[in-house]
Amino acid sequence: MIFDPNPVAFWLLAxxxxxxxxxxxxxxxxxxxGLALVGTLFGVAGLYGLLQVWFLAGVQVLVYVGAIVILxxxxxxxxxxxxxxNLKTLSTQPWxxxxxxxMLLAVLLGGILSSTWQTAPDTTVYPTWTSQSxxxxxxxxxSVKALGFRLLDPFTLPFEMVSVLILVAMIAALAxxxxxxxxxxxxxxxxxxxx
Amino acid sequence: MSPIGLNHFLGLGAVLFCxxxxxxxxxxxxxxxxxxxxxxxxxxxxxxxxxxxxxxxxDGVVLAVFVIAVAAAEAxxxxxxxxxxxxxFRHIDLDQVDTMxx
Numbered sequence: 001m002i003f004d005p006n007p008v009a010f011w012l013l014a015x016x017x018x019x020x021x022x023x024x025x026x027x028x029x030x031x032x033x034g035l036a037l038v039g040t041l042f043g044v045a046g047l048y049g050l051l052q053v054w055f056l057a058g059v060q061v062l063v064y065v066g067a068i069v070i071l072x073x074x075x076x077x078x079x080x081x082x083x084x085x086n087l088k089t090l091s092t093q094p095w096x097x098x099x100x101x102x103m104l105l106a107v108l109l110g111g112i113l114s115s116t117w118q119t120a121p122d123t124t125v126y127p128t129w130t131s132q133s134x135x136x137x138x139x140x141x142x143s144v145k146a147l148g149f150r151l152l153d154p155f156t157l158p159f160e161m162v163s164v165l166i167l168v169a170m171i172a173a174l175a176x177x178x179x180x181x182x183x184x185x186x187x188x189x190x191x192x193x194x195x
Numbered sequence: 196m197s198p199i200g201l202n203h204f205l206g207l208g209a210v211l212f213c214x215x216x217x218x219x220x221x222x223x224x225x226x227x228x229x230x231x232x233x234x235x236x237x238x239x240x241x242x243x244x245x246x247x248x249x250x251x252x253x254d255g256v257v258l259a260v261f262v263i264a265v266a267a268a269e270a271x272x273x274x275x276x277x278x279x280x281x282x283x284f285r286h287i288d289l290d291q292v293d294t295m296x297x
Contacts, residue, residue, distance in 0.1 A: 010203060014203075017207065018207075021211055021214040021234050024218065024231065025214055025218030025227075025231055030224060030226060034230065037234075040211075040234065044237045044240070047241060048244055051204075051245065051248040052248070053247070056244060056259055060263070064266075068233060068266065071271065071274050072226060072274065075229075075274045079226070079277065079287055097217055097221045098217060104212075105209055108213070112205045112206060117201055119249045147257065150254065151257055151260070155257055162265070165264070165265065166264060166267070169269075169271050169272050173274070176275040176279050177274075
């Protein structure tokens with residue numbers, strides 16, 4: 001059986017993703033750009049759902065919308081007045097950048113259209129859609145199960161390396177964002193007790 | 196409507212990547228640049244998942260999970276850097292952060 005996503009859902013989600021992405025890169029108020037980013041990420045999560053990779057759709061919502069966007073919104077609130085129009089957001093050469101991006105897009109689309117991919121018929125790893133019974137939830141479990149086995153069988157070392165990377169990034173973020181101790185502020189970093 | 200194939204998802208990923216690249220190139224605010232970077236990460240992830248689904252090969256989904264983890268680490272360090280820049284310069288306009296320019 002060849003996998004066949006719903007075309008209407010795909011085009012709706014594609015319009016949502018590109019529209020919100022345009023708002024992210026052109027919004028004058030930074031806070032609105034952050035909210036549009038939420039729309040883009042939800043659209044991509046919907047596309048994962050359309051591809052029936054439910055686990056990744058959940059991870060997308062949890063990690064991107066739940067953590068990264070909140071972090072960015074906190075950064076906006078810490079550095080900006082939230083609703084100030086930030087009109088000078090674009091650099092001095094937007095047309096050069098637009099031309100370069102259009103050329104990149106042309107190269108990418110040309111490469112995509114001129115390639116033939118060895119797509120194979122669908123396997124039973126993923127849940128299947130049948131018009132009679134709707135989603136077969138019982139078959140969604142092997143997808144996540146297979147993913148877990150895949151993470152622990154050939155990808156054990158990258159999996160552990162990613163956990164070390166996240167720990168290092170956490171410590172680095174603390175070290176960078178922490179206020180450096182100044183010489184005229186002896187309370188910072190001095191722990192000796194005067195009797 | 197014509198059926199949706201792998202090329203549709205790859206094309207959408209290419210469009211999303213170019214929009215993110217445009218944002219990274221033209222935005223002057225550091226947080227806006229970070230947001231555009233997230234768009235590019237998402238375009239790459241979309242391509243990986245589409246390949247994993249259509250080829251079909253589960254390794255693409257595993258790689259997408261790794262990319263999401265690395266993106267989370269990148270966002271944490273990036274926001275820390277932005278806050279540090281803001282503390283030193285009182286703004287986060289990247290065109291004016293040129294202390295180390297030769």
